[in-house]
Amino acid sequence: MKPVKRVEFIIDSLMVETLLESLSEINITSYTVIREAYGSGERGVRGGDIFSGAFDNSYVLIACTEDESKQIIETVRPVLKNLGGMCLVSDAQWVLH
Amino acid sequence: MKPVKRVEFIIDSLMVETLLESLSEINITSYTVIREAYGSGERGVRGGDIFSGAFDNSYVLIACTEDESKQIIETVRPVLKNLGGMCLVSDAQWVLH
Amino acid sequence: MKPVKRVEFIIDSLMVETLLESLSEINITSYTVIREAYGSGERGVRGGDIFSGAFDNSYVLIACTEDESKQIIETVRPVLKNLGGMCLVSDAQWVLH
Amino acid sequence: MDFSLLNNLIDPAILFFFFGLLAASVRSNLEIPAPIAKFFSLYLLIAIGFKGGVALSTSGFTSTAMIGIGAALLMALLVPAYSFLILRNRTNPYNAAAIAATYGSISAVTFIAAQQYLTKNEVDFGGYMTVAMVLMESPAIIMAVLLATLVRKKETFNPAHSVGAAAVSQNKPISLKEVLHEAFTDGAHLLLIGSLVIGFITGPAGKEMMAPFTSEIFKGILAFFLLEMGLLVARQLRQSKDLDKTLVSFALIMPMVNAGVAVTLAYTLGMSQGDTLLLAVLAASGSYIVVPAICRYAIPEAKPGVYFSMSLAFTFPFNIVVGIPLYYTIIDVLWN
Amino acid sequence: MDFSLLNNLIDPAILFFFFGLLAASVRSNLEIPAPIAKFFSLYLLIAIGFKGGVALSTSGFTSTAMIGIGAALLMALLVPAYSFLILRNRTNPYNAAAIAATYGSISAVTFIAAQQYLTKNEVDFGGYMTVAMVLMESPAIIMAVLLATLVRKKETFNPAHSVGAAAVSQNKPISLKEVLHEAFTDGAHLLLIGSLVIGFITGPAGKEMMAPFTSEIFKGILAFFLLEMGLLVARQLRQSKDLDKTLVSFALIMPMVNAGVAVTLAYTLGMSQGDTLLLAVLAASGSYIVVPAICRYAIPEAKPGVYFSMSLAFTFPFNIVVGIPLYYTIIDVLWN
Amino acid sequence: MDFSLLNNLIDPAILFFFFGLLAASVRSNLEIPAPIAKFFSLYLLIAIGFKGGVALSTSGFTSTAMIGIGAALLMALLVPAYSFLILRNRTNPYNAAAIAATYGSISAVTFIAAQQYLTKNEVDFGGYMTVAMVLMESPAIIMAVLLATLVRKKETFNPAHSVGAAAVSQNKPISLKEVLHEAFTDGAHLLLIGSLVIGFITGPAGKEMMAPFTSEIFKGILAFFLLEMGLLVARQLRQSKDLDKTLVSFALIMPMVNAGVAVTLAYTLGMSQGDTLLLAVLAASGSYIVVPAICRYAIPEAKPGVYFSMSLAFTFPFNIVVGIPLYYTIIDVLWN
Numbered sequence A, B, C: 001m002k003p004v005k006r007v008e009f010i011i012d013s014l015m016v017e018t019l020l021e022s023l024s025e026i027n028i029t030s031y032t033v034i035r036e037a038y039g040s041g042e043r044g045v046r047g048g049d050i051f052s053g054a055f056d057n058s059y060v061l062i063a064c065t066e067d068e069s070k071q072i073i074e075t076v077r078p079v080l081k082n083l084g085g086m087c088l089v090s091d092a093q094w095v096l097h
Numbered sequence D, E, F: 001m002d003f004s005l006l007n008n009l010i011d012p013a014i015l016f017f018f019f020g021l022l023a024a025s026v027r028s029n030l031e032i033p034a035p036i037a038k039f040f041s042l043y044l045l046i047a048i049g050f051k052g053g054v055a056l057s058t059s060g061f062t063s064t065a066m067i068g069i070g071a072a073l074l075m076a077l078l079v080p081a082y083s084f085l086i087l088r089n090r091t092n093p094y095n096a097a098a099i100a101a102t103y104g105s106i107s108a109v110t111f112i113a114a115q116q117y118l119t120k121n122e123v124d125f126g127g128y129m130t131v132a133m134v135l136m137e138s139p140a141i142i143m144a145v146l147l148a149t150l151v152r153k154k155e156t157f158n159p160a161h162s163v164g165a166a167a168v169s170q171n172k173p174i175s176l177k178e179v180l181h182e183a184f185t186d187g188a189h190l191l192l193i194g195s196l197v198i199g200f201i202t203g204p205a206g207k208e209m210m211a212p213f214t215s216e217i218f219k220g221i222l223a224f225f226l227l228e229m230g231l232l233v234a235r236q237l238r239q240s241k242d243l244d245k246t247l248v249s250f251a252l253i254m255p256m257v258n259a260g261v262a263v264t265l266a267y268t269l270g271m272s273q274g275d276t277l278l279l280a281v282l283a284a285s286g287s288y289i290v291v292p293a294i295c296r297y298a299i300p301e302a303k304p305g306v307y308f309s310m311s312l313a314f315t316f317p318f319n320i321v322v323g324i325p326l327y328y329t330i331i332d333v334l335w336n
């Protein structure tokens, strides 16, 4: 087991692809995405309806080192600022295999 | 970054709407829901089949202050008691944007 | 509230059923599964396409005691080794009900 | 006309059901995505309700219709009553109440399979039997809730017996009003009623517009859905290995008993052969959609795994494979 | 021929819309799985686009077609312009711009309902009106973005007024180029164009191959989709209880104003009755798919809840239930 | 009859494939929800299997059928054998084995496209070719597993070469028995077999019941599915920018080589033109569903990205766009 940072964020589904591309540019290529999350926040209710995914959120989970987590945050923050969402960072143990 | 509580719970999908309404009454209006989780617990296997969502669980994630987390727990607990499910609370850092 | 371990792992959807059966043999029968996660890791992009679920990941969450968490890890590790995926362990508080 | 078992079995839709059973039992990774299966289930409800409504709009509420509907309502009260009496001392009384509700109510897919069987054998039946089906959902649920309340009252005097269950029930038992709300607003139930009413209002003109969707591709979607049912039944069978012998026997024998009562009743009332088969199938089938969904709230002390498995893993395939042709063979002998 | 309101309402598809409204308002748990609803929405776009393309391939781009398309384009510029002028001082100016775009653009489902209405009443209409619909999507969006840019410029001189909004807008406002890219590559929009072109290329031969899918089962799928729309509208209505009275009035009155302008224009240009109804409906309807999707990026200062609710919860049902037969009744009087 | 490239391309289903390619390449947000795409894929398997079974039930297992099936089996052994020999030294040997399996097996959608092409050009073909398709899935997989085992044995003697791969393989390599189980119980494979058998059992009577679903709306659903395939191919192409030149050439040239071998074989055996095109397309196409799903377990040392991309992003579009009309033109010349 090795200590890692567990970065999770909720963003607009339409931004996921773009964001993952930005992350791959800073060599973050490991992640997990769960589509079709919906929710509510400062900008009101979002998702749960059918319209072209435009109002759907996605949940993204990344396990990484502390340094990487900082880089991820810097990449995600402007997206959150512009289009809403949230990002949490917590501690976890990575099971080596 | 600001420390927050990360409250997550699994409840029967049919209760999600009602529960979110109860939460909004105590001014908790930020949350994320992932539908179509399934699982197993004390009450046996639940979900994964097709029947009208009746046996489906939903996963709800809320980032909030410690005080809010206590209020949420009090709202969720009776639902868990009646219809099963689980609720976990952990620590996280909220990325300010 | 009682302290628990929060074990979460991402594995190939096709392995979920088999794995859950292995877990039930060691008396771990409480879990939550979210299907249709997709992601990327050492083995490249996985999932997000339509083909028979073969490339889809699933997200599994288990709240358990520390001892149980060790057993779970031992059961999951060979699957991760063979077919990829990841497993994180963190701390949480279980809301009693 | 050959009403043999085999004749029923070579229907492609039924064969897809067997194929599903087989695929799941060799542990194939074949699966119908859940949203698709839900869609099929909604589709079948719409199609069956709509067609019933249209049929009703041409036939009207004749006395034949009233007799058919009345007989169905009677069965919806009788079946849960005697089921509960039979099971009360043989299993946990809460389970008994929930099982009573399950068997008092109906399985729409079994009803559809019976209609297909009749159509194939060119036997007529009335659109009002769909109304009968709709009306059979709720009485069973209400009876079961009343039974459970009765059990709960008894338990309070005798708390030593089942501490766990009593603890649950003390915890704000759901009111009959809430149960009725759940029963009537349940999606599947409401959709059936809505489609029936729409079919009734729009009549043959509406039918013509909707026919390619609600009638022509019906068989194909039914086949697809039965494939999913086969997969599901086989998986449920695997999970219910440890189901009580008594309950398994109940799930396999009661359909015949209930069908027998229904056939006797229909015979006495002079119902037609087609309507009689449908009544028999309504009585013989158990709900695995609406009732389990409601009983979880209404009778939280009962184990969903039990009544759901009985109805889905045993009674459903029994009726599809053996029951329908069997009941019809008997009806055919009696009526001629 | 009876163009009464009732005649429109007894269409099964419209009845399913009402049923959806009802089911959601009694808080039924009825729901169409999201992927299915998305599929229906894609299906309708393909079917409508394809059929329009086929129709166009037989009629060709005649002067009648050009007039219809031209009139639509004019409406797509006029509607957002005067809508913005009306709303500018009555609500937040960013909201005003987004609402202008919403009403300048169109609702494909309303268009489909109008086509169904015409077909049922055996009134002809041109395939080029589908082209007109497609072309109406973008101008409104572009105008709205320009308006928002204007508002943003003003705000910078007068920052005290709306600090929050200004803060957002300073934060890299999206460029017109990006907006255009979003507008043209939006899935719904592109699919409509693609299907139109494919229908045009393959013509009647293609139609024959595709007809069972794109035409015959169309009504059934439309009924299913309108059921979902009913559920959605009712839920949206619940969420928009606190919507400003002014905006609600706008959402209910403007459709009639826009239809009136469109009918006048069509009358002047000598368009046919069928084409005129379609033009009126295009003008009267508001977008709840493409435009809200794009405005979130293009005018992030506006509240999606507002314009989305206005168009979905008020204007859409108004047009479906009252608007279409009303506009046609007027057209029928004027033209004869 | 005009077997030109253009004639194939103006099929609406093929045009939707191009449209999908285009939409994804302009980075549209157009997407078919995954469960819907999976449903279409299941639907196509059922429809194709069922129709093949019905055809077989009328024609029976004649010697013509046996020759067609035999030829297909021969191709299923030949193609992986020579593919492996060609690739062995040009890429990682595990990848070579997996690619061999991929190309030895088949693409059902390509097969369907070829059937559509023949139907459109009014050329007959036998239902047994569907049996041939089904039988071609497994031999290729078995061969590939045997090849991989061979490679593994060699590696153990020479561990320095590829430490990583050896490490993986030491880690409980999956047994041939397990692989066979996976291959035969794979959902797609099993569904094809099941539908074939059901079609065979129910024959023309079953066909009549199922036709509106399995035949009439087939073209529309195929169009929808090919739209999704277009989106997917374009995205896969983007991801496989760094694919080895050698492998890309293989993916584009081998289809023609394999088709050539198949045509020669068919010519020698005196097969009909229609059957020959189908055999050529079976030989020329590569699997991107069943084989990649199984190779991940059976040959974990190989990179799924590689063989999946080759077959989906290069070979599939090549066959759909160029291959089918090209092969048929050649066959038409040779046979007349």
Ligand SMILES: Nc1ncnc2c1ncn2[C@@H]1O[C@H](COP(=O)(O)O)[C@@H](O)[C@H]1O
Pocket: A010, A011, A038, A039, A040, A041, A042, A043, A044, A045, A046, A057, A083, A084, A085, A086, B030, B031, B032, B033, B061, B062, B063, B064
């Ligand atoms: N405190 C929170 N807890 C959980 N999810 C949140 C929270 N705040 C925002 N979200 C999610 O992020 C999305 C956008 O948030 P916002 O930008 O605040 O409207 C919401 O629709 C939620 O899904």
Ligand SMILES: Nc1ncnc2c1ncn2[C@@H]1O[C@H](COP(=O)(O)O)[C@@H](O)[C@H]1O
Pocket: B010, B011, B038, B039, B040, B041, B042, B043, B044, B045, B046, B057, B083, B084, B085, B086, C030, C031, C032, C033, C061, C062, C063, C064
């Ligand atoms: N220990 C656990 N870990 C993860 N999920 C759980 C756990 N216990 C319960 N759940 C989830 O909560 C649902 C209801 O639990 P129960 O009321 O215990 O049957 C289950 O179907 C699971 O999805």
Ligand SMILES: Nc1ncnc2c1ncn2[C@@H]1O[C@H](COP(=O)(O)O)[C@@H](O)[C@H]1O
Pocket: A030, A031, A032, A033, A061, A062, A063, A064, C010, C011, C038, C039, C040, C041, C042, C043, C044, C045, C046, C057, C083, C084, C085, C086
């Ligand atoms: N660091 C990570 N963070 C989040 N998810 C991961 C990570 N590494 C692997 N995964 C998930 O596990 C799957 C298999 O990983 P791998 O075996 O590394 O290819 C990926 O497709 C991801 O969904």
Ligand code: NA
Pocket: D079, D102, D103, D104, D105, D106, D107, D282, D283, D284, D285, D286, D287
């Ligand atoms: Na019954």
Ligand code: NA
Pocket: E079, E102, E103, E104, E105, E106, E107, E282, E283, E284, E285, E286, E287
């Ligand atoms: Na408009």
Ligand code: NA
Pocket: F079, F102, F103, F104, F105, F106, F107, F282, F283, F284, F285, F286, F287
């Ligand atoms: Na091949």
